[in-house]
Amino acid sequence: xxxxxxxxxxxxxxxxxxxxxxxxxxxxxxxxxxxxxxxxxxxxxxxxxxxxxxxxxxxxxxxxxxxxxxxxxxxxxxxxxxxxxxxxxxxxxxxxxxxxxxxx
Numbered sequence: 001x002x003x004x005x006x007x008x009x010x011x012x013x014x015x016x017x018x019x020x021x022x023x024x025x026x027x028x029x030x031x032x033x034x035x036x037x038x039x040x041x042x043x044x045x046x047x048x049x050x051x052x053x054x055x056x057x058x059x060x061x062x063x064x065x066x067x068x069x070x071x072x073x074x075x076x077x078x079x080x081x082x083x084x085x086x087x088x089x090x091x092x093x094x095x096x097x098x099x100x101x102x103x104x
Contacts, residue, residue, distance in 0.1 A: 005078040009046045011066040012073040013059075015039070019074075050075045050090045065092050 008021040022043055024030050034040050045055035045064075055064065065073045072092040079086055 001082065003080050004047070005080065006076075007043060007046050007050070007078075008076045009042075010074050011069060011071045012046055012049075012064060012075055013042050014066065015042065016066060017069055017071060046075045047077060050077045050088045053090075061092075 004024040006021055006023050006025070008019055009015060010017055010019045020039075022032075032040050032043060041057060045057055045059065048054065048056040049064065054061070065071070074089065074091045076087065076089050
């Protein structure tokens, strides 16, 4: 069974240069609620982008980078499968990753 622990991103879609992190393993289930435009779909797009190389919604890869600051986007997810831990980093520009951590 896959247990997602967290998803983190910056410069992804409409979010800026400060990392955003959502913890997904604080309880047995996670419910994400919010008003329109508050980032619920962004969380799903970040998960799909890191796992499958494309967002959940019909968005071109070039549109994933924040259009205001134009910096490279970075997405990180942590999960485990049957007790074995995994961490995936996806960056539009490798310079945004340093020693397995997001660079601020």
